[in-house]
Amino acid sequence: MSKLTGASVLSAIVLAALLAGGVMDLKAEPRATGAPSAAEVPKLERGGQVVQVVDGRTLRIDGRTVQLAGIRTPVPGQQCERAGRLESCGDQATAALAKIVNLSVKPLDCQPATGGEAGRVTCLVEGRDVAETLVKQGRAVAIGDRYAQAEAQARTAQLGLWGSAWVPPEQWLAGERLPAERAQLAEKTREEAAERKPSEAE
Secondary structure: OEEEOOOOOOOOOOOOOOOOOOOOOOOOOOOOOOOOOOOOOOOEEEOOEEEEEEEOOEEEEOOEEEEEOOEEOOOOOOOEEEOOEEEOHHHHHHHHHHHHHOOOOOOOEEEEOOOOOOOEEEEEEOOEEHHHHHHHOOOOEEOOOOOHHHHHHHHHHOOHHHHEEEOOHHHHHOOOOOHHHHHHHHHHHHHHHHHHHHHHHO
């Protein structure tokens, strides 16, 4: 288990435009339970393109799904534990991305990533690297060296995810949970069982 953070909330938001030149369709990774479907993700049209923020690193532009290169983020539905409390860090990452791309009315400048990340993109908003901004805020984890320095700064300051306990996204998708998440689920199961008993007795 590692360390992470967050504030909580979200019903995915949206924005921005992608320079379509050469961006490849990306095969989507498995969606977490509770992750929004294409129909549920809010849409916004800018510059003739319909853009949706799907999760902390995924954008859908005119029906094409792309992911930001060089980072990983908690997935929708994933929780992290901070100061003894569970927080929806997956939703927080999605909200953070939406807020960043919403900083400008201009289209996002997105280009295919280099360095072997096929299908991934690097996006700029007002000249600022979107993925790097997420890492600096502690909302994303760096993959490789490109954003390593930004991550080190966030870790030192215990920003975002780095002030919490968390399970790596790929392990969370595979079923691993924090002890607090398991305890929460067990409690919910007991409550549901207790609610069923009276009706079963009738």
